Amino acid sequence: MSKKFRIAIAGASGYAGAELVRLAAAHPYFDIAAVTSEKSAGQSVASVFPNLTGVVQHTFEALAPEALAERADALFLALPHTKSQEPVALCMKAGKLVVDLSADYRLKNVAAYEQWYQTPHTHPALLHEAVYGLPELHRSAIAKAKLVASPGCYPTAAILQLAPLFAKGLVQLDSIVIDAKSGISGAGRSPALPYHFPEAHESLEPYKIGKHRHIPEIEQELSGIMGTPGAVTIAFTPHLVPMNRGILSTAYCKLKTEIKLPELRALYREFYKGERFIRLYEDIVPNPRYIKGSNFCDIGVYADQRAGWVVTVAAVDNLVKGAAGQAIQAMNLMMGLPEETGLTAPGSYP
Numbered sequence: 629m630s631k632k633f634r635i636a637i638a639g640a641s642g643y644a645g646a647e648l649v650r651l652a653a654a655h656p657y658f659d660i661a662a663v664t665s666e667k668s669a670g671q672s673v674a675s676v677f678p679n680l681t682g683v684v685q686h687t688f689e690a691l692a693p694e695a696l697a698e699r700a701d702a703l704f705l706a707l708p709h710t711k712s713q714e715p716v717a718l719c720m721k722a723g724k725l726v727v728d729l730s731a732d733y734r735l736k737n738v739a740a741y742e743q744w745y746q747t748p749h750t751h752p753a754l755l756h757e758a759v760y761g762l763p764e765l766h767r768s769a770i771a772k773a774k775l776v777a778s779p780g781c782y783p784t785a786a787i788l789q790l791a792p793l794f795a796k797g798l799v800q801l802d803s804i805v806i807d808a809k810s811g812i813s814g815a816g817r818s819p820a821l822p823y824h825f826p827e828a829h830e831s832l833e834p835y836k837i838g839k840h841r842h843i844p845e846i847e848q849e850l851s852g853i854m855g856t857p858g859a860v861t862i863a864f865t866p867h868l869v870p871m872n873r874g875i876l877s878t879a880y881c882k883l884k885t886e887i888k889l890p891e892l893r894a895l896y897r898e899f900y901k902g903e904r905f906i907r908l909y910e911d912i913v914p915n916p917r918y919i920k921g922s923n924f925c926d927i928g929v930y931a932d933q934r935a936g937w938v939v940t941v942a943a944v945d946n947l948v949k950g951a952a953g954q955a956i957q958a959m960n961l962m963m964g965l966p967e968e969t970g971l972t973a974p975g976s977y978p
């Protein structure tokens with residue numbers, strides 16, 4: 629039996645952080661050493677998240693990265709974008725394993741980060757140390773990493789649903805359209821007008837068309853799969869849907885040569901052979917209802933043969949495979965644990 633690792637979760641009062649607490653509490657090799665919140669410092673976790681009553685006894689504390697790092701072997705940071713740069717650097721300096729859930733270390737190109745996030749990067753050298761935390765694509769690098777930048781929720785679905793086609797170089801690069809829908813927890817726990825019940829309920833809102841900050845992340849990874857940085861340009865439209873959690877991503881592309889559907893599906897089966905968290909569908913179409921609360925990414929490959937498009941559909945829970953679950957999957961690898969440790973529960977239904 630492995631030893632237990634002391635873990636700390638910064639930003640544990642947010643949706644991604646609270647999901648980390650929920651999953652970490654049931655992880656056989658994690659001891660939660662500390663959880664942070666600025667606004668709820670001094671309050672018990674259970675008083676903020678009653679679902680965790682009797683599960684964790686911790687009290688939130690304000691984030692002091694160096695002191696936090698002293699008390700933990702490994703840290704998860706679930707802070708807003710741009711707020712993670714410095715805490716990550718301090719935890720790295722303390723020699724700890726770090727999984728950062730923000731976008732601060734995802735983009736390898738510092739100029740791209742500064743352009744899309746409209747803020748300077750104060751630790752650009754660490755961008756090259758950070759491994760993009762998608763285990764299905766970067767497993768061996770994650771296992772050796774000290775710093776993992778956990779992927780965004782939309783990119784998780786989009787990259788995984790397209791990766792097998794890019795790995796074979798099959799896609800016409802001027803034909804990639806990704807149309808994705810997210811539940812509202814994707815926007816975090818801070819209230820704002822678009823997420824107010826009368827605004828979001830019975831609504832379906834496209835936003836940031838062609839301008840979303842996940843565009844460079846998806847393009848970076850799909851280009852990387854091809855081994856040609858900068859090769860891929862996507863058209864990406866996210867939508868806000870009135871669900872608490874879940875992402876459904878539908879991606880369209882044209883292939884350089886016609887490939888029949890059975891052959892395409894065989895290609896996906898081969899690419900994802902043995903992957904614990906990828907489920908491939910044929911007769912059923914992925915739906916966020918099937919993966920709620922689980923670490924699965926469900927993928928289906930279909931073809932609009934009349935019009936000549938390949939259509940792939942992927943579903944993830946934005947807070948699990950899109951955030952906390954994937955972060956734990958990466959941390960398991962970094963700790964030398966079986967990748968699926970603590971993550972095997974199926975979703976709830978309905």
Ligand SMILES: NC(=O)C1=CN([C@@H]2O[C@H](COP(=O)(O)OP(=O)(O)OC[C@H]3O[C@@H](n4cnc5c(N)ncnc54)[C@H](OP(=O)(O)O)[C@@H]3O)[C@@H](O)[C@H]2O)C=CC1
Binds near residue numbers: 642708730781951
């Ligand atoms: N929600 C999602 O579906 C996903 C989120 N992520 C990423 O995870 C991170 C967290 O997201 P999410 O949980 O949605 O966001 P929330 O807004 O729900 O939570 C943010 C957390 O960070 C804390 N925080 C805010 N500002 C600071 C600061 N300056 N210093 C220290 N702590 C701070 C908040 O504490 P408090 O307000 O209590 O003081 C809270 O605990 C983000 O980078 C996000 O992009 C990644 C994938 C999916």
Ligand SMILES: CC(=O)N[C@@H](CCC(=O)OP(=O)(O)O)C(=O)O
Binds near residue numbers: 730780781810814866
């Ligand atoms: C619905 C919603 O607002 N979603 C967020 C993305 C969610 C997210 O998790 O962002 P990261 O994955 O980069 O951390 C958005 O569009 O900005």
